Amino acid sequence: MTRLVVDARRLLCPMPVIRVQDRVKGLPPGSQVEAICTDPGALNDIPAWARISGHKVMETRTEDGEYIIVVEVGPES
Amino acid sequence: MTKQRKAVALISGGLDSLLAARVIQEQGIHVEGINFFTGFCVEGHTHAIRKKDRARPKRNNALWVAEQLGIKLHIVDIVEEYKEVLFNPKHGYGANLNPCLDCKIFMVRKAHEWIRDNDFDFIITGEVVGQRPMSQRKDTMPVVARDSGAEDRLVRPLSGQNLPPTLPEREGWIQRDRLYGFNGRSRKPQMALARQFGLEDYAQPAGGCCFLTDAQYSVKLADLWQARGEKQYEMDDIMLLKVGRHLRPRPHFKVIISREEGEGNFMQGYRKQYVNLATKSHAGPVALIDGEVDDQDIVLAARLVARYSQGKTADQVEVEVKRLDGSSERLTVAPLSPGEIPQEWYL
Numbered sequence: 282m283t284r285l286v287v288d289a290r291r292l293l294c295p296m297p298v299i300r301v302q303d304r305v306k307g308l309p310p311g312s313q314v315e316a317i318c319t320d321p322g323a324l325n326d327i328p329a330w331a332r333i334s335g336h337k338v339m340e341t342r343t344e345d346g347e348y349i350i351v352v353e354v355g356p357e358s
Numbered sequence: 359m360t361k362q363r364k365a366v367a368l369i370s371g372g373l374d375s376l377l378a379a380r381v382i383q384e385q386g387i388h389v390e391g392i393n394f395f396t397g398f399c400v401e402g403h404t405h406a407i408r409k410k411d412r413a414r415p416k417r418n419n420a421l422w423v424a425e426q427l428g429i430k431l432h433i434v435d436i437v438e439e440y441k442e443v444l445f446n447p448k449h450g451y452g453a454n455l456n457p458c459l460d461c462k463i464f465m466v467r468k469a470h471e472w473i474r475d476n477d478f479d480f481i482i483t484g485e486v487v488g489q490r491p492m493s494q495r496k497d498t499m500p501v502v503a504r505d506s507g508a509e510d511r512l513v514r515p516l517s518g519q520n521l522p523p524t525l526p527e528r529e530g531w532i533q534r535d536r537l538y539g540f541n542g543r544s545r546k547p548q549m550a551l552a553r554q555f556g557l558e559d560y561a562q563p564a565g566g567c568c569f570l571t572d573a574q575y576s577v578k579l580a581d582l583w584q585a586r587g588e589k590q591y592e593m594d595d596i597m598l599l600k601v602g603r604h605l606r607p608r609p610h611f612k613v614i615i616s617r618e619e620g621e622g623n624f625m626q627g628y629r630k631q632y633v634n635l636a637t638k639s640h641a642g643p644v645a646l647i648d649g650e651v652d653d654q655d656i657v658l659a660a661r662l663v664a665r666y667s668q669g670k671t672a673d674q675v676e677v678e679v680k681r682l683d684g685s686s687e688r689l690t691v692a693p694l695s696p697g698e699i700p701q702e703w704y705l
């Protein structure tokens with residue numbers, strides 16, 4: 282399954298969440314979206330959003346001051 | 359089988375909308391949340407900026423509320439559309455540049471469009487009669503229902519008993535006697551209800567849900583409009599109004615000076631869009647110039663920035679200036695003395 286990338290660098294919360302939310306819309310379950318963020322708030326907000334939306338956070342990591350969060354689309358999106 | 363009725367709740371992240379949604383959930387209605395991002399929301403970016411705020415747990419209150427309620431939350435970016443609301447509010451501004459009544463009408467209208475598109479039945483808000491001077495008065499709450507087009511599909515569970523019965527009450531989807539009759543500015547009934555629901559640790563925003571209720575923020579926004587000769591702004595403008603000291607030494611430019619490290623780091627991100635200054639001989643702030651400047655203006659700005667550096671009492675301070683074309687130069691300047699910085703420069 283392909284992984285789509287959302288570039289949310291320089292965006293401040295809640296914009297990264299909005300970008301991921303809008304990207305995920307309509308994607309089949311199991312698809313993955315990788316968000317690249319610079320606002321550390323995204324480390325809390327994207328997982329919180331994923332929990333309430335029925336998606337799964339597969340990975341979070343920090344690389345060169347950037348935060349990368351991988352979300353897998355849940356069954357009933 | 360009776361149809362499962364569905365409602366969308368406007369979730370600001372504060373206690374009232376949390377309670378309102380909960381009251382309706384208790385009546386067996388399927389509730390989802392909607393949250394509008396105007397660009398001015400207190401939520402969000404601020405916590406990424408100031409260092410002292412970084413120590414506090416970072417959370418988006420609207421998402422936290424949705425999680426408490428166990429509901430989905432739809433966050434909608436209305437930054438562009440919101441400009442029209444803010445530039446020309448039909449009902450005017452509140453104490454500052456907050457167009458609360460028009461803002462509420464706009465958000466309820468958007469929610470009304472949303473329920474039509476998504477086959478939901480009604481809208482919930484946490485409004486309380488008499489709670490806020492502009493948008494939540496006995497005479498303005500019907501205006502929100504009418505002008506938004508939501509009419510009697512708009513339910514305010516916390517004040518429902520003080521308002522005419524709505525469609526969901528008349529149709530028997532919800533029971534009026536299980537709504538509340540809160541009224542006035544006291545927060546006690548809400549706090550008691552929160553306890554009853556076992557809710558703790560909720561956010562209690564002081565003035566309102568956005569920066570436009572903040573007097574100092576509004577002064578800076580009004581200054582920006584005046585300097586530009588029109589009511590306009592971009593996302594970067596309204597973000598920068600939240601950080602640093604803003605001083606306007608001349609009508610055609612202002613200087614934004616960081617007050618601490620977190621702000622400095624944040625402002626570094628704008629170095630390519632603004633002429634920027636940093637002291638080199640002494641530790642000091644990061645500064646951006648907003649406006650078109652000539653060499654004389656830059657020297658004045660450099661002297662001002664030097665005043666806010668560790669070298670403020672030194673005879674000379676070295677300041678590096680980076681221009682928009684990528685070139686940079688070092689100036690040696692005398693810091694302005696406090697007497698040379700008129701009060702009117704401070705925004």
Ligand code: SF4
Pocket residue numbers: 456457458459461462493566567568569570571
């Ligand atoms: S405080 Fe801000 S977001 Fe809240 S109603 Fe007023 S203008 Fe709208």
